[in-house]
Amino acid sequence: xxxxxxxxxxxxxxxxxxxxxxxxxxxxxxxxxxxxxxxxxxxxxxxxxxxxxxxxxxxxxxxxxxxxxxxxxxxxxxxxxxxxxxxxxxxxxxxxxxxxxxxxxxxxxxxxxxxxxxxxxxxxxxxxxxxxxxxxxxxxxxxxxxxxxxxxxxxxxxxxxxxxxxxxxxxxxxxxxxxxxxxxxxxxxxxxxxxxxxxxxxxxxxxxxxxxxxxxxxxxxxxxxxxxxxxxxxxxxxxxxxxxxxxxxxxxxxxxxxxxxxxxxxxxxxxxxxxxxxxxxxxxxxxxxxxxxxxxxxxxxxxxxxxxxxxxxxxxxxxxxxxxxxxxxxxxxxxxxxxxxxxxxxxxxxxxxxxxxxxxxxxxxxxxxxxxxxxxxxxxxxxxxxxxxxxxxxxxxxxxxxxxxxxxxxxxxxxxxxxxxxxxxxxxxxxxxxxxxxxxxxxxxxxxxxxxxxxxxxxxxxxxxxxxxxxxxxxxxxxxxxxxxxxxx
Amino acid sequence: xxxxxxxxxxxxxxxxxxxxxxxxxxxxxxxxxxxxxxxxxxxxxxxxxxxxxxxxxxxxxxxxxxxxxxxxxxxxxxxxxxxxxxxxxxxxxxxxxxxxxxxxxxxxxxxxxxxx
Numbered sequence: 312x313x314x315x316x317x318x319x320x321x322x323x324x325x326x327x328x329x330x331x332x333x334x335x336x337x338x339x340x341x342x343x344x345x346x347x348x349x350x351x352x353x354x355x356x357x358x359x360x361x362x363x364x365x366x367x368x369x370x371x372x373x374x375x376x377x378x379x380x381x382x383x384x385x386x387x388x389x390x391x392x393x394x395x396x397x398x399x400x401x402x403x404x405x406x407x408x409x410x411x412x413x414x415x416x417x418x419x420x421x422x423x424x425x426x427x428x429x430x431x432x433x434x435x436x437x438x439x440x441x442x443x444x445x446x447x448x449x450x451x452x453x454x455x456x457x458x459x460x461x462x463x464x465x466x467x468x469x470x471x472x473x474x475x476x477x478x479x480x481x482x483x484x485x486x487x488x489x490x491x492x493x494x495x496x497x498x499x500x501x502x503x504x505x506x507x508x509x510x511x512x513x514x515x516x517x518x519x520x521x522x523x524x525x526x527x528x529x530x531x532x533x534x535x536x537x538x539x540x541x542x543x544x545x546x547x548x549x550x551x552x553x554x555x556x557x558x559x560x561x562x563x564x565x566x567x568x569x570x571x572x573x574x575x576x577x578x579x580x581x582x583x584x585x586x587x588x589x590x591x592x593x594x595x596x597x598x599x600x601x602x603x604x605x606x607x608x609x610x611x612x613x614x615x616x617x618x619x620x621x622x623x624x625x626x627x628x629x630x631x632x633x634x635x636x637x638x639x640x641x642x643x644x645x646x647x648x649x650x651x652x653x654x655x656x657x658x659x660x661x662x663x664x665x666x667x668x669x670x671x672x673x674x675x676x677x678x679x680x681x682x683x684x685x686x687x688x689x690x691x692x693x694x695x696x697x698x699x700x701x702x703x704x705x706x707x708x709x710x711x712x713x714x715x716x717x718x719x720x721x722x723x724x725x726x727x728x729x730x731x732x733x734x735x736x737x738x739x740x741x742x743x744x745x746x747x748x749x750x751x752x753x754x755x756x757x758x759x760x761x762x763x764x765x766x767x768x769x770x771x772x773x774x775x776x777x778x779x780x781x782x783x784x785x786x787x788x789x790x791x792x793x794x795x796x797x798x799x800x
Numbered sequence: 801x802x803x804x805x806x807x808x809x810x811x812x813x814x815x816x817x818x819x820x821x822x823x824x825x826x827x828x829x830x831x832x833x834x835x836x837x838x839x840x841x842x843x844x845x846x847x848x849x850x851x852x853x854x855x856x857x858x859x860x861x862x863x864x865x866x867x868x869x870x871x872x873x874x875x876x877x878x879x880x881x882x883x884x885x886x887x888x889x890x891x892x893x894x895x896x897x898x899x900x901x902x903x904x905x906x907x908x909x910x911x912x913x914x915x916x
Contacts, residue, residue: 337902344909 328367335359336430343423356426360404390794395440402563403433405659410555432458436567463552475551482544490531496524506579535568539603549619558662590637600627601735635723645792646715653712660773682755698743708781
């Protein structure tokens with residue numbers, strides 16, 4: 312049954328997905344105060360995320376909301392917004408799903424606060440991805456960061472969790488200050504916080520000041536996405552934070568930060584004089600992230616820490632696309648958007664396995680993976696497939712993600728960077744194989760590892776998505792590349 | 801007139817008022833020195849040497865006060881522009897107030913205001 316939406320104010324329609332999520336966050340918060348049984352509130356949070364996705368589908372249908380800016384130019388309706396908000400909601404849904412068994416065991420006193428904070432963080436990220444105004448991008452970043460700092464320290468009696476929260480908070484606050492300083496210079500130069508107007512006004516700005524601002528913005532975002540050499544907080548934060556929270560950190564906040572990077576640099580700072588400069592800076596960051604991330608990951612004995620360095624190296628791969636987007640915007644940005652989706656889908660299953668180990672009272676050391684193929688063959692083979700996807704071997708989604716990045720790099724003339732990416736993918740086999748070797752070639756006396764239905768669902772969804780999105784990647788990449796075409800350039 | 805001139809005047813006023821008040825107080829007030837007046841004093845709580853431990857309750861109350869104070873302060877600009885903003889402004893303020901009330905209920909119910 313077609314529903315006529317022509318009489319509905321598009322302002323309300325475009326704000327519907329975050330609105331639904333905000334309402335559910337508040338309702339869950341209030342219900343928490345009056346209910347003894349907390350488990351169903353996790354389900355309610357998940358329902359909120361799913362309804363938000365439905366609202367997004369509703370608002371993103373052609374003709375429902377004409378492309379443009381709404382709410383006083385604060386929220387943008389375009390393919391980019393729809394794509395990124397969908398990706399973020401999928402990430403939040405997967406995180407809530409794989410936390411459901413873990414949270415009542417490890418966080419009995421703050422169960423609902425956990426879901427609350429995930430929802431509020433996601434809300435902030437949705438606005439980061441959906442806005443073309445740097446004030447709202449920054450506010451969204453802060454909302455998601457503040458929630459993330461608390462999430463990192465939720466295990467209040469664990470000193471390592473406290474350490475993770477403190478390190479994440481101090482580094483994050485510094486990064487926010489650096490970013491805000493850069494943005495304030497941009498505002499001083501152009502007199503506007505609205506990116507398309509900023510682009511027009513930048514032509515008259517003095518170049519030295521512009522480059523200063525650009526460097527500050529790059530450094531601020533560099534911290535948030537943990538690109539080397541701004542990555543030093545990441546391993547400690549990932550290792551100390553509660554395991555599902557580390558999984559959340561590696562998926563959603565980074566994706567939102569990448570969305571903000573693409574918005575700010577492709578819509579605000581895309582005049583030719585500075586485009587070449589930030590392109591080269593991002594290329595250098597990319598090379599250093601790939602090399603430092605991969606080479607340090609080789610020496611890790613803790614899988615959470617290894618995944619942190621792995622995420623640094625993946626930030627490096629994504630930066631290939633960002634650097635390329637300066638010269639080939641559609642291809643570069645499309646490759647970045649596709650890679651974000653592929654990384655989230657792959658990571659969800661791996662972190663679900665780590666959560667499963669903790670659910671049985673075990674750690675996340677490399678040694679804890681010994682004999683996993685004996686203890687739960689289905690999980691071990693699933694993990695093998697997911698690691699294959701992270702390395703980038705066909706027919707998984709990780710291969711197609713890397714392939715699109717590689718193509719973008721070559722098209723933009725960054726052949727050396729693309730080759731470096733291929734070499735680094737080969738290096739990364741080393742540490743992923745260490746986990747696989749422990750799983751398949753070591754013996755163990757431990758009992759069978761039970762996953763529980765919600766964790767099984769996440770692993771199954773992850774494996775399925777890695778294969779389906781990988782083999783059916785052409786509509787996704789077409790949508791992702793078209794996302795930039797509508798940015799109003 | 802330079803566009804930043806009002807800002808300069810504002811800054812000068814912001815500096816002049818507290819300095820002026822301080823000077824006026826030191827000129828006008830009667831001075832009856834007494835030893836207990838010179839003791840350090842903090843929120844009705846006699847100060848110990850600051851190297852020792854300090855109850856975290858003070859920090860919590862101070863933080864809650866700052867949060868709600870800042871929230872209240874953001875109503876002033878809305879009140880000034882109430883007529884121009886109209887129904888839209890009213891709805892926005894009510895949404896804001898609703899979110900604030902949920903936070904208030906949360907803090908209350910979780911025992912944030914209890915002085916145990």
